Amino acid sequence: xxxxxxxxxxxxxxxxxxxxxxxxxxxxxxxxxxxxxxxxxxxxxxxxxxxxxxxxxxxxxxxxxxxxxxxxxxxxxxxxxxxxxxxxxxxxxxxxxxxxxxxxxxxxxxxxxxxxxxxxxxxxxxxxxxxxxxxxxxxxxxxxxxxxxxxxxxxxxxxxxxxxxxxxxxxxxxxxxxxxxxxxxxxxxxxxxxxxxxxxxxxxxxxxxxxxxxxxxxxxxxxxxxxxxxxxxxxxxxxxxxxxxxxxxxxxxxxxxxxxxxxxxxxxxxxxxxxxxxxxxxxxxxxxxxxxxxxxxxxxxxxxxxxxxxxxxxxxxxxxxxxxxxxxxxxxxxxxxxxxxxxxxxxxxxxxxxxxxxxxxxxxxxxxxx
Amino acid sequence: xxxxxxxxxxxxxxxxxxxxxxxxxxxxxxxxxxxxxxxxxxxxxxxxxxxxxxxxxxxxxxxxxxxxxxxxxxxxxxxxxxxxxxxxxxxxxxxxxxxxxxxxxxxxxxxxxxxxxxxxxxxxxxxxxxxxxxxxxxxxxxxxxxxxxxxxxxxxxxxxxxxxxxxxxxxxxxxxxxx
Numbered sequence: 125x126x127x128x129x130x131x132x133x134x135x136x137x138x139x140x141x142x143x144x145x146x147x148x149x150x151x152x153x154x155x156x157x158x159x160x161x162x163x164x165x166x167x168x169x170x171x172x173x174x175x176x177x178x179x180x181x182x183x184x185x186x187x188x189x190x191x192x193x194x195x196x197x198x199x200x201x202x203x204x205x206x207x208x209x210x211x212x213x214x215x216x217x218x219x220x221x222x223x224x225x226x227x228x229x230x231x232x233x234x235x236x237x238x239x240x241x242x243x244x245x246x247x248x249x250x251x252x253x254x255x256x257x258x259x260x261x262x263x264x265x266x267x268x269x270x271x272x273x274x275x276x277x278x279x280x281x282x283x284x285x286x287x288x289x290x291x292x293x294x295x296x297x298x299x300x301x302x303x304x305x306x307x308x309x310x311x312x313x314x315x316x317x318x319x320x321x322x323x324x325x326x327x328x329x330x331x332x333x334x335x336x337x338x339x340x341x342x343x344x345x346x347x348x349x350x351x352x353x354x355x356x357x358x359x360x361x362x363x364x365x366x367x368x369x370x371x372x373x374x375x376x377x378x379x380x381x382x383x384x385x386x387x388x389x390x391x392x393x394x395x396x397x398x399x400x401x402x403x404x405x406x407x408x409x410x411x412x413x414x415x416x417x418x419x420x421x422x423x424x425x426x427x428x429x430x431x432x433x434x435x436x437x438x439x440x441x442x443x444x445x446x447x448x449x450x451x452x453x454x455x456x457x458x459x460x461x462x463x464x465x466x467x468x469x470x471x472x473x474x475x476x477x478x479x480x481x482x483x484x485x486x487x488x489x490x491x492x493x494x
Numbered sequence: 495x496x497x498x499x500x501x502x503x504x505x506x507x508x509x510x511x512x513x514x515x516x517x518x519x520x521x522x523x524x525x526x527x528x529x530x531x532x533x534x535x536x537x538x539x540x541x542x543x544x545x546x547x548x549x550x551x552x553x554x555x556x557x558x559x560x561x562x563x564x565x566x567x568x569x570x571x572x573x574x575x576x577x578x579x580x581x582x583x584x585x586x587x588x589x590x591x592x593x594x595x596x597x598x599x600x601x602x603x604x605x606x607x608x609x610x611x612x613x614x615x616x617x618x619x620x621x622x623x624x625x626x627x628x629x630x631x632x633x634x635x636x637x638x639x640x641x642x643x644x645x646x647x648x649x650x651x652x653x654x655x656x657x658x659x660x661x662x663x664x665x666x667x668x669x670x671x672x673x
Contacts, residue, residue: 192626310622314538322540323547326616329538330556330597333618484554484599 172458173294177301181309182340183347184209188306202306206299227368234367239273241400327480335476339469345432346465349424350377356423357394360414364407366398376419382464384444387424391415443467512539512613515562519586521637529630536619542606555593555600557616561585564610570602582607591641594620 184205191201246269305312313332320328354377361369372394379390398411439447444464451463513530516522522533539562542548548559551571559566561583568581568589580602583589589604597617624631 189626318538322542325538325540326549326556326614327554329616330554330618333621480554483597 172290173297173301175462176294176298177305179343179347180298180302181305182343184302184306185340186344199307202303206303223370227371231368231371235277238396238400239270239277242273242396243270245399331477331480334480335473338472338476342468342472343465346381349428349432350380352428353377353380353419353424356419357390357414360418361394361411364398364402364410366394366402366407366411368397372397376415378461380424381461382444382448383439384441385448386461387415387420439464439468439471443471512537512562515613516560519560519588521558521560521588521591521641522634524633524637525630529627529633532623532627532630533615533634536615536623538614538616538619540612540614542610542612544606544608546606548604548606548612549590549600551600551603553600554597555590556597556618557614557620558588558591558594559604560588560613560615562611562613565607566610566612567605567607568602569605591638593617594638 187205188198188201191204192198193201196204243266247266250266313336317325317329317332354373356373357376358370358373361372366372375393376387376390379386382389394411394415398408402408402411444467447463447467448460449463451459451461451466453459454463511534513527513534516533516537517525517527517530522530525533542564548566549555563585566583566587566589567579568583569577569579571577581589590600592598593600594615594617620631620634623634
């Protein structure tokens with residue numbers, strides 16, 4: 125069979141068609157990246173409010189369900205829950221706000237003292253280290269520590285008013301979003317599931333129900349666990365003369381959301397303050413016992429985790445470290461806190477799908493049935 | 495009224511709604527309009543093209559389908575190409591009710607014989623109704639129990655008849671003398 129050589133006109137036509145195709149592809153790619161860029165800019169800053177909204181929705185859903193019934197509509201029951209929360213919130217703010225301002229002003233005054241003490245502790249440590257191991261030389265630990273502490277204090281003083289502004293916008297956005305998520309969340313989920321092709325609709329609908337039930341239990345469990353650990357630490361610290369017990373309790377509770385590493389990070393400020401203000405003595409050892417033995421071992425590991433947290437959500441330490449690193453890279457400290465729960469959620473979703481397949485003995489390679 | 499406004503404020507006639515259709519089936523005949531409207535909010539309306547698969551034998555089954563329009567063929571396969579038709583269902587009929595309470599693999603296949611609209615109600619929806627509207631959930635469960643019991647009685651009768659037919663005349667005479 126002979127191969128026909130293209131004429132000059134055909135070659136020109138081919139050339140034009142290929143050029144037009146490449147130009148169209150490039151312009152499509154460029155407009156797509158423009159659209160993606162626009163979308164990214166438009167949704168910038170919405171990630172945190174949406175995530176918090178999801179958490180609050182999962183927390184409030186059982187309360188709303190409690191009021192909702194034959195006589196009370198869902199919207200009315202959401203309003204009842206909001207009214208209750210507004211009442212409790214007002215009461216708490218009126219109690220905490222004066223104390224909170226006092227604490228903040230005292231902390232602002234005390235911070236230089238803590239950083240100075242921290243630097244002198246580092247200096248003592250270096251002297252001892254030098255005595256024990258004379259070959260460790262030429263590394264100015266106190267200067268590095270001082271620089272780090274100064275940077276931290278400057279950052280804290282600068283970031284706090286900015287955080288207060290973010291908090292203000294969150295206080296408006298989160299309740300608003302939560303209202304709609306609570307009222308229409310089910311409908312939104314149904315609309316999403318309804319897009320599934322007919323053939324897989326039933327399975328996707330059932331799986332979405334099972335997964336959302338697991339997730340709500342997990343998020344609720346984690347938040348309740350953090351609150352109880354925070355309260356236990358606050359109560360334990362309040363028995364001593366340490367200052368800022370409620371603040372330290374709150375830090376311990378929030379840090380407790382990160383497994384393995386969180387409790388250690390959560391206890392560092394408390395131990396530092398205890399070391400500076402109280403010195404090593406009976407109270408210092410009690411504070412250490414409260415942090416490690418009472419809050420972590422007895423309350424968290426023996427009581428809370430078996431009750432609230434399913435063993436299914438446990439992550440391998442390697443995944444925890446990866447989740448923290450990746451979360452931190454994506455959205456800083458908040459990313460580090462939420463990285464691990466997000467990883468747990470992904471793991472639970474996968475396990476639920478596997479469990480579902482096992483229940484109905486589905487083949488692993490998809491539905492290639494004869 | 496101007497046709498434009500008429501179109502905007504047009505209400506769907508009662509008998510066209512999914513709630514009215516659900517109320518016309520024996521499963522939900524006992525429900526009041528409010529209960530039917532709640533059920534309508536939980537049910538899923540799905541449209542199937544002619545010959546489209548609804549489910550295959552062995553698929554995970556978690557709910558019931560009601561035929562609102564069109565026809566559905568229920569059949570089982572005994573080999574690669576041997577299909578045995580079990581039923582052909584039309585508007586108002588329902589199938590798959592066994593898996594609503596206890597999820598299990600489907601025991602037969604269902605395909606749309608013509609363009610059809612089905613209303614699906616699944617275990618997740620029933621559990622949600624039971625949690626939020628217990629009395630409505632109880633009525634639905636009672637309806638379901640009644641239908642299942644009727645079907646069981648029919649099967650029992652059919653199996654007794656089949657047994658009697660297979661008995662030889664001598665055996666049946668012996669049985670009669672014994673009784």
